[in-house]
Amino acid sequence: MPPTPSKAQLMELLAHSVSTHYADFTTAAADTGLTSSQAKTLTVLRRAPASMRSLAHTLACDASNMTGIIDRLEKRDLVRREVSATDRRVKNVALTEAGQKLIDAIRERMEQTQTGLDQLSDEERAELFRLLTVVFPAQ
Amino acid sequence: MPPTPSKAQLMELLAHSVSTHYADFTTAAADTGLTSSQAKTLTVLRRAPASMRSLAHTLACDASNMTGIIDRLEKRDLVRREVSATDRRVKNVALTEAGQKLIDAIRERMEQTQTGLDQLSDEERAELFRLLTVVFPAQ
């Protein structure tokens, strides 16, 4: 049995892991001509369209910031704004087909780069999945 | 035994974990008046002084970018530049006492926020540590 790492040691390793993964993501995004903020936005939209407000909340930034990011994505036809049918103040942002393709390409590239996961056995993958779910609970 | 998650599922969770942790870090940094780039820089310097060049390499950004970041940190007396004794082209950047205190404060705040790790048993911590080391090998 390996010795128990301290919380500080584990956080240090966590920080390293996060930096590595984040850098990979940024690189994959840059290879397709996107900034990491733009790629993060497309990632959120991959699941479902969202209003400007909820995008800003999810990405933890100011609403006025989203305006600029969506402006630039829309100018490249990767997303489109649609006025909500139920509340005319709200604009729902959805991926275009080109946007969908682009974010898929980034995810594919990440899968190829992320070779570390291939080092794990099925049991280890399941255990890592479980542990991460505990440490970073959804929502 | 839990079912084996697919690589895609695991990467999805990994992305979520990374986003969460990164957002926490950015928030902790902002609470002390630093941007995340500035806080990341101080984190690197916490271990040892480094030249502009190696900082840029570690943080995966252009060297000219570091100039601006270090300029702003130096203006606030959080770091200082020192001309290398062996190569007068090189400037070594070191934390000041104030810089040391500030990055310590951010780390402390992260420890308080990162309550997920407290949910794990000693065995689970050791296992998470081991798995992360495999997936994100040092260097």
Add this chain to the structure above:
DNA sequence: CTCCATACTTGAAGACATCAAACAATATGA
């Protein structure tokens, strides 16, 4: 000494980030 590489800085241009202020549409309360 000449030539080239290296370490860093500067300047320009675009993106990111936050704040205050504006605007339109909706909700609330008398």
Add this chain to the structure above:
DNA sequence: TCATATTGTTTGATGTCTTCAAGTATGGAG
């Protein structure tokens, strides 16, 4: 209903981040 407050989004100002091209100074190889 009408006046008022709240909400969703945008605009403008300011500062930071990021990259690129170009410049300066130092070091090293021939």
